Amino acid sequence: MEAAASARPHPGLVRLVRRRLAASLVAAQRRAVGTITHVATDSRAVALTFDDGPDPRTTPRVLQLLEDFGVRATFFMVGDSAARAPALVREVAAAGHAIGNHSWSHPPFPAISGRERRRQLRDCATALAPYGLRLFRPPYGEQSLASRLDALALGYRVVTWSVDPRDYKERDGVVLAAKLLGEIRPGSIVLLHDGIFEDQDRHLHFEPRQAPIHEPREEMLTALRQVLSQLTPVFQFVTLPELLRLGRPVRAKWWYDSREART
Numbered sequence: 001m002e003a004a005a006s007a008r009p010h011p012g013l014v015r016l017v018r019r020r021l022a023a024s025l026v027a028a029q030r031r032a033v034g035t036i037t038h039v040a041t042d043s044r045a046v047a048l049t050f051d052d053g054p055d056p057r058t059t060p061r062v063l064q065l066l067e068d069f070g071v072r073a074t075f076f077m078v079g080d081s082a083a084r085a086p087a088l089v090r091e092v093a094a095a096g097h098a099i100g101n102h103s104w105s106h107p108p109f110p111a112i113s114g115r116e117r118r119r120q121l122r123d124c125a126t127a128l129a130p131y132g133l134r135l136f137r138p139p140y141g142e143q144s145l146a147s148r149l150d151a152l153a154l155g156y157r158v159v160t161w162s163v164d165p166r167d168y169k170e171r172d173g174v175v176l177a178a179k180l181l182g183e184i185r186p187g188s189i190v191l192l193h194d195g196i197f198e199d200q201d202r203h204l205h206f207e208p209r210q211a212p213i214h215e216p217r218e219e220m221l222t223a224l225r226q227v228l229s230q231l232t233p234v235f236q237f238v239t240l241p242e243l244l245r246l247g248r249p250v251r252a253k254w255w256y257d258s259r260e261a262r263t
C-alpha cells in the first residue's frame with residue numbers, strides 16, 4: 001500500500017489515531033473499574049433491588065407483593081443469611097427474580113484486606129449457588145480501587161444504584177413512596193432493603209451513624225405496594241440482567257470509604 005511505503009504518516013492522521021486510542025483506553029478503563037449506577041434507555045423499565053436479605057420475616061412478604069403485581073426484581077443477598085435460609089433463596093430464584101452477591105457478612109470492603117474481600121465474595125457465591133449471578137453490590141456502597149479490582153478479578157459486575165430513598169431510616173411509608181415516585185425514571189436502579197444486616201459494630205459502619213437503623217420493614221412494604229400500584233401501568237419492573245440488556249449501562253467512578261468520610 002502507498003501509505004505504508006511513504007516516509008511518515010500525515011500529522012493529522014497521527015493526532016486522530018492518538019485521540020481514538022486515548023478515548024478507547026478511557027472507555028476500557030471505565031468498563032473495567034466503573035460501577036453501574038443505572039441504564040440509559042428509552043424503555044420505561046426499572047430495576048428494584050433488595051439488599052441485606054434473605055430475611056424470613058420480610059422476604060416472603062416482598063415476594064408476595066411482587067407476585068401480586070406480576071413484577072420481577074433483584075435480591076442482593078448476604079451469604080451468611082442465605083446459608084441460614086436456603087429454601088428462601090430457592091423460592092426467590094424459582095419466582096424468576098435475580099440474585100446477586102452482597103458479601104458473606106457485610107463488612108465495609110475498603111476496610112478489610114484483599115484476601116478477606118475475595119473470601120467474602122467466594123463464600124457468598126457458594127451460599128447462593130446455583131442461583132447467584134456475577135453481580136456484586138458493595139456493602140454500604142463502600143468501594144476503593146483495590147476492592148473494585150478484586151471484584152473484577154473474580155468476574156463480577158459491580159452495581160450500585162441511582163435511587164436511594166434511605167428506607168433503612170425513613171419511618172413514614174407515605175414519605176418513602178413519595179420519594180420513590182418522584183425519583184424513578186426509565187433505567188433507574190432502586191435501592192431498597194428486605195433485611196437490615198446486623199453485625200456487632202454496625203453502628204460504626206452504617207451511614208449516617210447518628211441515626212438509628214429502622215426495623216421492622218413495614219414502611220418499606222407500604223411504600224412498595226403504593227409504588228407498584230401507581231407505576232405498574234406505566235413502568236416495566238425487571239431484573240437487573242434484563243434492565244442491562246434494555247439499554248446502555250451507565251458507569252460512574254464510585255469510590256467511597258467511610259473511614260475517610262469520617263475524618
Ligand SMILES: [Zn+2]
Pocket residue numbers: 051052102106139140197
Ligand atoms: Zn447492605
